[in-house]
Amino acid sequence: MHNRRRKATAGEAVPAIREKARRVTELLKKLSKCRAEGATGDDAALQLTQRLIEINPDFAFVWNFRREIIRTLLKQGPESDVTEDEGGGTGGLLCDELSLLEGALSQSPKAYCLWFHRWWTLLMQGVGRDLGRELDLCTKLLTVDERNFHCWNHRQLIVAMRKHAGNTTTPGHDANGQQEDTATRWLDDDLGFTCDMIERNFSNYSAWHLRALTRTQLSCRPGQHTTTGATTSCQQELQWIKQGVYTEPSDQSLWLYHCWLLHQAGRPPLRLVGAVVESRSEPDKGDCRQSVLLFFSAACSIDATRSRVDIHQPEGDVHARTSGAFSPLDADAASQRRNSRIPRQQRPLQPSSDAWRFDLDDGVSVPGRATVILHLRFTAHGGSLPSFYQACFLPTLGIGGDTTPPAAHEPALEVTYQCDVPGNPHRGSVLHLSVKDSCRAAYCIGGGGSSVRDEMQPSDGALLEQELAAVDELLQIEPNCYYAVLAKCWLLESLRPRDPLLLANYKRLQTLDPLRRGFYQDCWSNALVRMKVLEQVERATEGPLEAIDLSSLGLTCLGEQQLLPAHGIKRIDVSNNSIRTLVGLRWLTSLEEVVADPGVQKLPKLRGSSSCR
C-alpha cells in the first residue's frame, strides 16, 4: 500500500516473532540438508518448502528449490503427463502450485519471487492453463492496490500468452473468423478494464500503458477499423483525456498518454528518418562507387542476408534488384556504445546501429530519377529497440516459437520503405532521398499471419492543429502548466518545426520546470540547430553546400537527425558553444573539418582531419 505508515512492532508481538524466526531457521536447516543430500525428487522436501512458504512467502531460495523439486517430480512421472491425464498427476501438482501461490500472493503481493514462480508454473502447465483465472487474480489484486506493478506486468504476460493460445488452439480457416472475434473481445475487455482503473484514479501510468498497448493491438487487427473509425475513436480518447487534464493539469500520466496518442499511436516504433545516396570516387579503382545510407530513429540490426534494395525507374517497368552488402555505418563504435548496457552473453551476434550503409556493387548506380524500395528484415535481438516495440511484438513472437514456420523461427520484422530519388538538386557527391512517409510503410510481422497496420493515423495535420488549439485554450487558464507547454512544443515540432515560438516555449519551460532544465535546453538546442541548418541549406542554391556555421549559439547538444539535411558538407563550425560531445556529427560522413571548443569529446573517426580551435 502506498502512503501508509508501517505499524511499529508492538512489544507483546516480539516473542511471537522470535518464535517464528526460530521455526524458520529450523526449517531452513532441514531444507538445506535435504538439498545437500540431493533429495530433490522428494515429496517430503516439497512439504518442507510449503511449510516455509506458509510462514513467509518471500524466500527466493525456497522457491528455487521448489522449482527443482517439481521439475524432478515431473520428470519422474512421465506416465501421468499433462496431455494424457489432465487434472490429476503433474497437472494437479501444478494446479496445487497455483493455489499455493494465490495464498502467498494475498499475503505479500509484491514479492518478486512469487510472481516469477507463477509465471514459471504457467509456462510449465503449457496449453491447458487457465488464463481467465490469472486475469481474475490480477483484477482482484489491482482492485486492492491499483499500483502494484508486479501485477500489471503479470497481466501483460498473460495477455501475450493468451494471444498465443488463441493462435494455436483453433487451427483451420473457419475457426479463424471466430478466433478473431474472441481476440477482439479480449482486447475489448482489456480496454474496459483500463477504463475502470482509470476512472477510479486516473494517475495510473500502468493503466494508461496497458490502454496504449491494447489500442495498438486492436488497430493491428485487419478489417476491424476503418480509418475514419480510428480517427473518431482517437477523438473520443482525446476528449476523455481532456476531462482529466482539466481536472488535474499537473498529472504526468495523462500527458504521457496524450503524447503517445498524438505522436506515436499507429506509427512504427522504428522509423527511417532519412536516406542518402553517397557517391565516392575511389582513387585506386578510378571509378565512382555509390552507397545508400539509411538513418533510423533507433538502433536496429538489419539481417544483411535477407534484405535487399530494389530500384524502379519511372520510365518503363525496369525493376532492378540491386546486389550489394549491408554494413553498419560505424560498426565498432555503434555496437560498443549501444550494447554496453546489455550483459555480455546476451549481446547480439548481429551488429546494431541506427545508421546503415548499403554499398552498391561495381557498375551499379542509382539513376537520376528512380524509386528505391528497401525490403529490410530486422532481427529482433538487435540493439536497444524502444521498450514499447519490445513489449508489443517480441513477447508475442517469442512465446510461440514452435508453431511459426521455421523460416521465422528467429523473431524478425520485415519492413518495406519507399524512397524517391529526386531529379534535382544534386549536391556534390550526395543525393538526398525523400523518404515517402515512412510511417505508412507496410509491416509484416513474423513469417505467418501478416497484418497491415497503417489505419490509425492520428498524426494528420488537422487533428494536430485541433489539439494545438485545445492546448492553447488550457494554457489560457493554466499558463504555468508545464506539461501543457511541453505538449504544445511536441505539437509544434510536428506541425511547424521551424516556428520561432518553439524556441521561446523551450526557454519558458526552463523557468517553469527547473528540475528538467537540462532536458529543455537540449530540446531548445536541437530545435535551433534544425532551424539554422535548414536555413543555411536553403540559402545555398547555386552550388553544393560546403560548410555549416553553428558557432556562438549557446547550444548544448547536437542532434543527428537535425543535422541530417546538411549531409554532404565538409566543414562545420560548432565552436563557442557549451557542447559536451560531438557524437551528434557521426551521421555526417563526408565531414572533413570540425571547428570545436577545446575539451569537447572528439569524434572517434573522421574522414578528413579535424581541427580544434
Next chain:
Amino acid sequence: MASEGFIDTLSTLESWHFACEGDQSPRFLALVRRRNLSRMLLDEGEREFDVCVVGTGLIECLIAASLSRCGLKVLHLDGRDYYGGNWSSLNYKQLKLWSQGREQPEPPTDQQLQADGQTAPPPGEEWVPLDDVGSDSGVTSSCFVDRFMATEPFLLDESEPASAASASASGGGGGGGGGCETTEERLVRQSNQFCVDVCPRLLYCRSDLVDILLRSGVSRYLEFKGMEGLFTWSDGDWFRLPFSRSDIFQSSALSLIEKRLLMKFLTSLTAAQSSAAFHTPKALQGRDLPTASTAAAAAASDTDNEAEDSGDGGDESGVLDGTWFEYMGSHQLTDRLQSLMTYGVCMGEERHPQWTARQGVDRVERIIRSLGIYAAGSPFLYPMYGTAELPQAFTRVCALHRGLYMLRCRPTHIIARQGDNEKNRLVGLRLDNGQTIQASRLISSPDYIPPPQTTPAPSPIPSVLHLIALTDRALLADPSPRERPSEARTRPSPVPSDTETTASETNGGGKVGVGAGAVLEDGMTNPVQLLQVDHTTGCCPRGLFLTHLCQRAPTTLPDAAAASAAECTRVDGASPAFDELVRVLQRLLEARGGAQSCRVVVGYRQYVRRDSLDCLPDPATDAQSASEPPAEGPTSDVWGSLDGLVRQRDVIVCPDPPTQPSFPMQWEPQMAAKVVWSCLRDHIREHGPIEMDAPVQPDGEPSPPLPPYTEGMLMSACTSVVDILQPVISQLEQQAREEQHQEQGGSDEAAEHNEQGGAACDNQTDGPGK
C-alpha cells in the same frame, strides 16, 4: 412489583423497538438488560439520585450518559413510551398519533397517584407544579407545531379535491377500496418496518459525535450507512456533487472549465486546511477552527519548502475578509458552481446567504475533513434504523453505569426547600405515579418544563418547515450514467440478479440508498434541503422511499398561533406555509415519472423554545472564575420560583433540536457538553470530587475503581464531551490495554499505545508503564 415492571418493559419493547419483524438481534438483549422501569415504584433506598434527566432526546441522553459515566447517579425519565424525545424515529402507527399531537400517553389516573399516599407538601417544602402546562394539548408543549398528515390518494391536483382523503380525522379510515388491501391497511400492517425520523440527522464522518461514539464504545450498539450522494437539482435533473478527483474527472455534467475551477477552488481549501491542521492539531477535532488570521500566521511561519503555501495563506487572509460570494467570485467560480457550493456542498439555509467568506470556507472544510474516513467518497453517516438509535445507544451506556430508566413517567412537581442562605434549593421531584424521588438537579427537555410566562417570545420565531413524503419511487436518483470512452461493442450486459428491482430502479439512473439534495429554483423563497432513505437503512419497507423535505420558513410567515388558525388548503390540515414545499414535492414526483406514487405526506413546523443554556457558565471563559450567578430571592408565582431554580442551575432546560433546514448534526454535542461541564463543576463544588466506582462491564465482571474526578481534571477539559470524559475514557482504555497485555503473557517492553477503534488519541501519550 418487579414482575409488573418487567411486563411493562416488554410491552414498551413491543410497541417500539422491533423495527424489523422477527428481529432477534443483540439489541433485544441489550434492552432487556437495561433496567427499564416504567411506572414501576421504586424501593425506599433507591430513590436518591444526583441528577434527574427528563426527556430522552439526543442532548438529554448524551448528558445522562456522560454524567453517569463520570460517576453521578442518574434517573432518566420520559413521559412517552419510546426513546428519542424530539429526535425520535416513529413507526407508522406512532407517526399517525404523533401527527395528531397525541404522542404523550394518557395521564395516569388519580388512583395511581395515591401510591405514595402523599398529596400535599410537608411544611418547609414547596411543590412547584410542572404538569399544568401543556398536558392537555401536546402540540403547544412541543417544538413541532402545525402537524398534519394526508394519506393516499394524495393528489395535488386541484381538479380532484374530493379525493384528498384525510386520515387525521378518522385516525385510520383511509381511502376506500374493494377486496384488496388499501395502502393504509398495508402501511398499518407494515407499521413496525418504519422508522420515520422526526428530526433526521446525518453525522459528519469527522466530528465530535463520531469521536464520542468511538471513544466511549457506544458505536458497538450502532450500525451506520454511508450517505451515497449529495445532489443539487438543476435543469430538471439531479446533479451529483463530486467529492473526489475521480468524481470530477468522471462527471459529465461539469464543463471542462468548471472542472478546472472547481479543482482549483477545492485544492486551495484543502491546502489551507492541511497546513492549518499541521500546526494546530486541535483544529481537526471539529471545533476551534482557525480564524483567518491564525491560519495566515500559521502559513506564514511555514518553512522554506512550503514557501508557496505561505504565499497562498497570506493571499487567502486578504480575500477572506469579504463575503462568501465575493470569495467564490475571486476564484472565478461560475454562477452555477457558486450555487452548487452554496446550496449543495454548504447546504445553505436561505437564498443568497449573507455568510462571510470564513463561514462559507468553514462549511466546505468541514465536509472536506470528513471525506474518505468511513464511507468511501461520502462525508456523512446515517444511523441505521433512524436517528433515534443515537440517543438509544447512549441510554445503554447510561444504564451500564447505574443509570435508571423509566419510560411513560414524568415529573409533576418540583420539590424545593429553603436552603441555608434563604435560597430555595431543589431537593426532589414528584413523579406522575405519585412517588417522590430525591435529586439535587433536574435536567429537562423543554417539553416538560413550562415556558416562561413573563418574557414574551421573540417574534418572528425562526422556524423550519418539514415535509415527510412516503413514495413508491425514489425522488432522488443518479442521473443516467455517462457513456464510457471504451470502444467496446454492444454486448448484453449481465442482468442484475436482484429480482425485486422496483420500478424506480429500472426507471433509469442508479439507486441511492441514503442521499441528500438541495432544490432551489426561481420563485422559491429559500432552498429546500432533501434527505431520502430507502429500505436499506431499515427505516421503511422495501419498495418505499422516505423523503424529508426541509425549508427555512420565510420571514413573512405568520407565527405559530396564527398559522394554526389559518384556513386549510388543498392538503388537508396543512397551512399555506407548506405550499412551496408541496410544490417542490410535486415537481420532483413529476420529474421522476410518478406523480401518483406519493402515498403519505406528513408536514410540521419546527421552532426552538427557550432553553437555559444562557444561565450556564461558559467553560471556555469561566473555567477559572469562581463567581456564582446572582441569586434572587424566591418569588411567589410558579415560574418565579422555577425561574429562581433555573438561574441557580438547579434546573437546567435543555435546548430543542436546532432548527436547521439541512441535516448534518452540528450543535447538539456542544450543547450537551456545556450542560455536562456545568453540572459536573457544580457537583464537584458542592460534594467534592466524584468517586467513580467500578463501571459495570458488559460481561458483568466488575473492573477496578477509577480515581476520583476532580475539579482540576474538569478545568483542563474544554468544550467537548470527549474532553470532559477524557479522564474516564483514558483510564478505561488503559485498563483494557493492561488486560490485553496480561492475557498475552506480558512482556519486558512497555506496550506502545495502540490505536483503538480507528480513533487516534493525540492527548493520550502516557503508556501503562509510566
